[in-house]
Amino acid sequence: MGCIKLFEDYLPRRPYHADDLTNGLKINKKEKAKLARLIQPNGPTHRYWMVFDLDRTDAGMHWDNVGAPAPNLIARNPANGHAHLLYLLQTPVRTAMDGKTAPLRYAAAIEAGLRNRLGADRGYSGLICKNPINSHWIVTQWQADPYTLDYLADYVDLTPEKAKQNPVEDYGLGRNCMLFDELRAWAYKAIRQGWPDYNQWLNACLDRATGYNVNFTTPLDMSEVKHTAKSVAKWTHRNFNRGTFDDYVARTHTSEIQAFRGKQKGKTKREQGIILLEAGAAIKDVMKQLNVDRATAYRWLKKA
Known part of the structure; x- marks a missing residue:
């Protein structure tokens, strides 16, 4: 064809x-x-x-x-x-x-x-x-x-x-990565301020995403901004709410960390890097935690 x-x-x-x-x-x-x-x-x-x-x-x-x-x-x-x-x-x-x-x-x-x-x-x-x-x-x-x-x-x-x-460029697909990283970092903290219902939260995420987007040299189309805002809004609203947040924090700092450390135990540095990247860790964080250069981290990223 x-x-x-x-x-x-x-x-x-x-x-x-x-x-x-x-x-x-x-x-x-x-x-x-x-x-x-x-x-x-x-x-x-x-x-x-x-x-x-x-x-x-x-x-x-x-x-x-x-x-x-x-x-x-x-x-x-x-x-x-x-x-x-x-x-x-x-x-x-x-x-x-x-x-x-x-x-x-x-x-x-x-x-x-x-x-x-x-x-x-x-x-x-x-x-x-x-x-x-x-x-x-x-x-x-x-x-x-x-x-x-x-x-x-x-x-x-x-x-x-x-x-x-320029690890992540304000260009092309790099904008999608930057928008998601900035929006989710804000959302993890902002949702705790009043625990809004889903429609309010979605609108708040969209407003914040739109604000980040206009700062790009060449902004993303609004349809892409809306999809990213909806993804972040759905995940955070499902996983963070008044009834489960305290429990989520406790699990994050105890059992989940223990489980993650258990998963890392006995792994090579390469295997640890792939696990971190699969979990959504940023390239720079993997480089710092495992003391590797960017080229190595990118090779692991292809396997994640």
Whole structure:
């Protein structure tokens, strides 16, 4: 199956689209939206495509000049050569925070590395892209098969020196990670102030998430913000309430810690790191606790 057909198949059910951005974005059913020049390639909960914006006349071949992997699709502007490079992921990355966060953090690091290698535009939000279905663009398929994250990781620099410059970037998938980390840290404390009912709590989480989002250089689309806020609100409201909080704190500081330590007992440093990452620990915390460099922690992250 060609990548253009896959692009059509993976479109959101009601994507944003436009022919001219000066008239704003519209939302319609996929069958109508797919005819537009610009369209939303990924929905709010899954990332099928990594998309990079290259504003240069040689954008169609620049990836080869810098030693990047071949894009699955390139949609190029015939007027100036500027292009969007699209990389299809074999396993889509879930951006809604109701599953493991490790794959999202791993994908965010890879995406940031590829952006740096390609010299792609940091200000590109990724919400919409040049539609490879539309004949207005010059479309080239370079790679037929989707990529695994591990394969793409071979093309980026995840060494400690490079990663320390900006461990989680305010760009692309990095924004999803940052939003979740900031929101959940606030939520764990804030829910104890009045123990609101679920609808009040959801609105509070959404307000806080919206505030964090506007501080990003290029904010996330509100649909992604809403999904993250809902994930945090549901989990905290289910696990933290007036009747169970004291018990939760007690368990956290006694039996759960004992159980976790028991799980760690006799494990190698690598096994301990994977257990920590599976539990949602941040890369920097694993590095500090186990005294390892960032490259090692990222290798463990792939196994988590």
